[in-house]
Amino acid sequence: MPHLFRIRSAAAALLAGALLVGAAPTAVAVPTAVPPDGPAQAWLIADIASGNLLASKNPTGQYAPASTIKTLLAMTVLDVLSPQAAVRATEAHTKVECSCVGLVPGQVYTVRQLLDGLLMVSGNDAANLLGDMLGGQRPAVTRMNAKAASLGATSTRANSPSGLDGPGWESTTTPRDLAIIYRAALKYPVINQIFQQREASFPSRTGAKTIKAQNELLERYPGNVSGKTGFTNLAGKTYAAVSQRGGKALVVVLMKGSGDLYGQAIRLFDWGFAQ
Known part of the structure; x- marks a missing residue:
């Protein structure tokens, strides 16, 4: 066979x-x-x-990427926003299917902190807030797809910043496209730093908490x-x-x-x- x-x-x-x-x-x-x-x-x-x-x-083959698409979001964010840029979370950003990093409504976060939560613990709430920093969820998705196309990942169609799926808005990509995306991510020093850190400090209701990388490798x-x-x-x-x-x-x-x-x-x- x-x-x-x-x-x-x-x-x-x-x-x-x-x-x-x-x-x-x-x-x-x-x-x-x-x-x-x-x-x-x-x-x-x-x-x-x-x-x-x-x-x-x-x-x-065309498959749903789930949270592996978050790296495309991270590159798209860093193309237009400084890691030091800050934004205040609202309750709407926390209304999402988790995994979540635990955003607190009213708390101010930097882009770098949100990227830590996005890539280390796959925070869908962080993806929501970063999407709004790009102009809103649909504009963020448009930017992500334009970024993928510019890299040559032409079979990728993101339909949410986080990779969550729903009826009529399923994201799709291919193993080839994800390889292209992850190769491109190596050119971003901030993304490299985040992927290689085992833990990071993240704002919480009581001051700060430690988040740990989910990547077991x-x-x-x-x-x-x-x-x-x-x-x-x-x-x-x-x-x-x-x-x-x-x-x-x-x-x-x-x-x-x-x-x-x-x-x-x-x-x-x-x-x-x-x-």
Whole structure:
């Protein structure tokens, strides 16, 4: 029975062009071992610098991204707002399906604090407030989609700043597009800092509280530099991450998953670096 995933040889990579827009394809050795499959129905692993797709399964299939799309929101915010810009939360920003970082109505937050809550603990309330800072939820989504298109992630359609889904406004993207988005995110120093911090101080009703990163690969996988989980009933489990080793950086994207996606990501990273 043939494998459902694909392995790119050097010739195939050159003929197909770079996976990651803005990277020039380079010749790579043909992988010498079969990549590990796993619970995600769609996935890929690619080299960040060259853009070569090392292995994949349904890399251009359309799936709901859940909270992995929050990284696109973070880039869109930083394109127009300073990390020091401040805004006051209202009760409306807290009226959202959680996960939430715990915004307090009347409290003032900086963009940097909201991005901490967005990327570390996947705060949908933080996404709401950041969306309003971009002019409102629909204008924010329009900006996010324009940003995705400018990166070459042309199959991405965000319909909410947070990645939450609802009837008639489901977000969609592909593993390929998420790889492009997470590669682009590496160019933002603030996003890199947030993804690599284990904990941060966040304003609370009593002064401050400590929030901790949800990305388990920060502790479980040496060389992990970014990772974002997501889950909705429509999306299932999703995960996108970048790890570095020996001067190489690889991106792994997992979509429409269940079970242990961290384990699948670790196996794919180990396989990719071994190539």
